[in-house]
Amino acid sequence: MSLEVDILRRLGDFTLEARFATDGRLTALFGRSGAGKTTLVNLIAGLLRPERGRIVVDGRVLVDTDRGIHVPKHRRRIGYVFQESRLFPHLTVRQNLLYGRWFTPAAARREELDRVVALLGIGPFLERGPALLSGGERQRVAIGRALLASPRLLLMDEPLASLDEARKSEILPYVERLRDELQVPIVYVSHSIPEVTRLATTMVLLSHGAVAAVGQVAEIMGRVDLFPLTGRYEAGAVLEMRVAAHDERYELTTLKASVGELRVPRIAAAIGAPLRVHIRARDVVLGIAPPEGLSALNVLAGRIAELGPLDGPIVDVRVALDGESLLARVTRLTIDRLALAPGRPVFAIIKSIALDRRSLGKIQPASEKIDVDEITL
Amino acid sequence: MELPPLLNFSPAELTAIRLSLKVALLAVATSLPLGVLVAVILARGRFWGRELLDVLVHLPLILPPVVTGYVLLLLFGRNGPLGRFLADSLGIVFAFRWTGAALASAVMGFPLMVRAIRLSVEAVDRRLEDAAGTLGASPAWVFLTVTLPLVLPGIIAGAILGFARSMGEFGATITFVSNIPGETQTLPTAIYVLTQVPGGDAAALRLTVVSVLLSTAALFASEFASRRVARRVVGL
Numbered sequence: 001m002s003l004e005v006d007i008l009r010r011l012g013d014f015t016l017e018a019r020f021a022t023d024g025r026l027t028a029l030f031g032r033s034g035a036g037k038t039t040l041v042n043l044i045a046g047l048l049r050p051e052r053g054r055i056v057v058d059g060r061v062l063v064d065t066d067r068g069i070h071v072p073k074h075r076r077r078i079g080y081v082f083q084e085s086r087l088f089p090h091l092t093v094r095q096n097l098l099y100g101r102w103f104t105p106a107a108a109r110r111e112e113l114d115r116v117v118a119l120l121g122i123g124p125f126l127e128r129g130p131a132l133l134s135g136g137e138r139q140r141v142a143i144g145r146a147l148l149a150s151p152r153l154l155l156m157d158e159p160l161a162s163l164d165e166a167r168k169s170e171i172l173p174y175v176e177r178l179r180d181e182l183q184v185p186i187v188y189v190s191h192s193i194p195e196v197t198r199l200a201t202t203m204v205l206l207s208h209g210a211v212a213a214v215g216q217v218a219e220i221m222g223r224v225d226l227f228p229l230t231g232r233y234e235a236g237a238v239l240e241m242r243v244a245a246h247d248e249r250y251e252l253t254t255l256k257a258s259v260g261e262l263r264v265p266r267i268a269a270a271i272g273a274p275l276r277v278h279i280r281a282r283d284v285v286l287g288i289a290p291p292e293g294l295s296a297l298n299v300l301a302g303r304i305a306e307l308g309p310l311d312g313p314i315v316d317v318r319v320a321l322d323g324e325s326l327l328a329r330v331t332r333l334t335i336d337r338l339a340l341a342p343g344r345p346v347f348a349i350i351k352s353i354a355l356d357r358r359s360l361g362k363i364q365p366a367s368e369k370i371d372v373d374e375i376t377l
Numbered sequence: 378m379e380l381p382p383l384l385n386f387s388p389a390e391l392t393a394i395r396l397s398l399k400v401a402l403l404a405v406a407t408s409l410p411l412g413v414l415v416a417v418i419l420a421r422g423r424f425w426g427r428e429l430l431d432v433l434v435h436l437p438l439i440l441p442p443v444v445t446g447y448v449l450l451l452l453f454g455r456n457g458p459l460g461r462f463l464a465d466s467l468g469i470v471f472a473f474r475w476t477g478a479a480l481a482s483a484v485m486g487f488p489l490m491v492r493a494i495r496l497s498v499e500a501v502d503r504r505l506e507d508a509a510g511t512l513g514a515s516p517a518w519v520f521l522t523v524t525l526p527l528v529l530p531g532i533i534a535g536a537i538l539g540f541a542r543s544m545g546e547f548g549a550t551i552t553f554v555s556n557i558p559g560e561t562q563t564l565p566t567a568i569y570v571l572t573q574v575p576g577g578d579a580a581a582l583r584l585t586v587v588s589v590l591l592s593t594a595a596l597f598a599s600e601f602a603s604r605r606v607a608r609r610v611v612g613l
Contacts, residue, residue, distance in 0.1 A: 047507050073510040074519075086508040090526045090609050099522075103513030129609075149512045 001185040003027070003153060007043055007053030007063070016040060016209040024202025026179045026186045028217070030193075031206035031229070037189045040206070041155045044187065045080045046073030057153050077108070079151030079184070083158045085142040087130035093141050094126040100149025110150040110183065119181070120144045120174055136167035140174060147184070154178070157189045168195075175199055176361070193234035197221060197278040198361030205229055221278075222325050224308040224316045235316070236280035237326045243273045252297075252352070259321040260300045264355040276361040281316055283354035284328035287347045288338050298350040300326065304342050307335065319348050390580055392559050393567035394587055400475055400563055401543035404482035405490075405536050412487060412535060413528075416494035437549075438488040446552025449481055453553075477554035478561045482543035489542055490535040497531020498524070530603040537599035541592055564588050 006019040016036040029037045042048040044055055046062070049070060055063040057078070062071045079100075087096050097113060117123050120140045130138060139159050146154060156175070160168045176199065179186060190196050196203060196217065203220045205213040207229050213220050218238040220226060227235045244256035251266040255275060262277065269275065291299060300321055308316035315335050319326045326348050330340075340346070386394075419431055437445045453460040453471045463469040471477035501524055509519045547565040554561040556570060568584045571577035 045511050047511070072515075073507075074513050074515050076511075077513065078511060080508070080511040082504070082508060084504075086502075086504055088505060088509070088523060090523075099509070099514075100512030103518070145512065 001058050001153070002056075003044075003058075003185070003187065004054065004056040005040070005044065007040075007050040007055060009039060009043060009048060009050045009053075011039060014039075014209060016043075018206070018209070018211050020204050020211050020214045022187075022202045022204065022214065024185070024200070026175075026188055026200050027202040027204060028196040028200035029187060029189045029204050029206060030191065030196050032191060034208075035206040036209040037191075037206055038157055039209075041080070041157050041187065041189055044153070045078050045155055046071065046076050060152075074103070077104070077149065077152050079146030079149055079154040081139070081142050081146050081154070081156040081159045083161050085130075085135075085138040087133075087138055087141055087145070089130055091130075092126070093122065093128055093130065093133070096130065096141060097122075097126075097144050097148055100145055104148075104150050108150055111148050113148065116144045116147050119177060134167070135163050136170045139163065139167075139171055143174065143178070147178075147182070151184055154184050154186045155189075156186060158191070159188075160190075160192075160195065172198065193221075193231055194278065197238050198276065218324075222318065222327060224306055224318055224327070227308070227316055233282070234280060235327065235329075236278055236283070237324070239277045239279065239324055239326070241275055241277050243267070243269045243271050243275065245271065257324070259302075259324050259326075261298075262300075262350065262355065263297045263352050264360070265352065267360065277355060278361070279326060279350060280354065281327035281329040283350060284319075284326060285349040286317065286319070286328050286330055286334070286338070286340065287349060288340075288344070290347055291349055294349065297352050300348045300350070302326065302346060302348060304340055304344045304346055306342060307340070310335070319346060321348070384583075386583060387580065389558060390567065390584060393562055393564055393584065396475060396478075396559070396562065397544055397564040398591075400478045400482055401540050403476070403479040404486060404543045405539045407479070408483040408487055408490065408539060409532070409536055412490040412539070413494055413525075413532060416491045416498050416531075416535075417524075419491065420495045420498035434491050435488045437485050442485065442546070442548025443552050445484060446481060446549035449477075449484065449549065449553040453477070453480065471554070473554050473557060473561060475554075475560055478546075478550050478563060479543075481549040481553045482546045483539070485546050485549050486539035486542035490539040493535035493538055494528065494531045497528045497534070500531075501527045526609075530606045533602045533606060534599055537595050537602075541595050544588065544591055544595075 002021065002023045004021045007016070009016045014036070016039050018036065018040055029040060031037050039048065043050050050063060050065065052065040053063065054061065061069055062076055063069060088099065091099065097116070101109060117126065120143060122137065122140050122144055125133060125137060130141065133141065143159070160171055163171065179199065188199060200217045203215060203217045204211060205220060205226060212229055213223070213226055221230060221236065221238050239257055239259065241255040241257040241262065243253060244261065245254040246266060247254070252263045253267045255262045255264060255277060302319040302321035304317060305320040305325060306318040310332060313331055314329055315332050317328045317330060317340065319328060328348060334340070415434060419427065451457050455461070455472050460471060469476070471480050506519050506523055509523045514522060545565055547569065550561065550563060551566055556562050556566045564584055564587065568581050571581035571584070
């Protein structure tokens, strides 16, 4: 699958001028509110018309203003999961689910009701009206409804934004399942870094109506120059690791990668399961000698690769570790005291407790079908 | 068996009741589709002349009914431009027929009907229609499967209002199609005539009671129906 976007759209004072291409399984559109994320998905879905530009999904031209092409939204076969679910109130859950399927040509139908219902765990309330569902249940039904129309591309516009933390963690595993088990590529709008680092394969960074960067999540998150956009608080590196061992006595799990080992509070994942670990820069301490007499369990050795701008009290430091990188945030005073400069060997110290379930995301090749319940972080 | 005077309807009175119901039903049935169409156009349309259409629709509400009846007579009478055309081409005659009474009722009830439906159309969450579009429904299907079901409470309310208005229509009817027993003499005109003749009081009272009962029943039916539909429309 591929998605190519090159469009210009004005809305009052705001101008969205975006150009990018992606072939990721789950592409996150990330940016602050007002960056133009929703406008962009509305253009892809056909709810808005661009002033000029082109949108191509899988080689099929949906919009090309030069050639006067504008495929109407009902012929695009692009699924859309809205922020506020938008279930039809006059239909039952089952009727909602089957609505789009009914308009899908028989030859194009990929999804079956039973499979989607099982995937999303919505069997118990098929005959209910949407008003009686909780926010999380409504969003799952909305996802199922979009899937049953067998879309070529699934747009999800901050599907978790209206939910509380508990509901969010209820839905996230289902989104991971969509990404790993179904054929349909996903464009996922979010302004939450934990969601993006957990779910996305590719990331499009939007800022003030323009694309600031496109690339792999780990790469974008690791770029010191993009910190103002990715958000200083959540900024940090993304490492892909595997579960190496469980320590039953102390209830810890060891994660392993070429960069070294990390110990985190025990997680319920099989040995060998791949995980994505988001290590926030603010949780990393740097030392120039191997630490002794310190409570932190995780120490990784590396070299300083890059220092961020030295114009404030705080400096972001990128540490190279065997091909991967880690980010640390220290004071400028520390930089001078320890004489930190590119090339200098350092030890990065990470508190195990900082790696909570929000920092860990399941990744899994499409071929392996692991039941979601097996991995509860 | 001797019936109490209140239930002892004369054949002429029964005819008036039946005719009133027939006129009101025909008026509602024929004007409802047009009412929905005009309500949607007024609620959604953005075109030059929308205000003019709005005024035109509301005209029967503010004009004296006699004036409306007279305009209908001028337009749809035997020698009126529309009346002659319809009679010659389709064989439809309104003047001094019960169909004319239905036309007068429909015109008088139309503004009320359109207002009720229009409010309902304006209340529809258009984002639901967008959602239906992304699921593959063409605009016509979106209208039939999403908009129309959600507007249903308004349509029911509009139909009942139109029906009640028809049952009570007097001025335009008597001006347009006169007051012919068995053809155009509806409940209100029959009551009016009965109050003008000596000894007509008992019959006038009987028909008044019937009129009150029918209107009340219509109101209850509308309450019941819209509550049922409203439950469905909010997704319970």
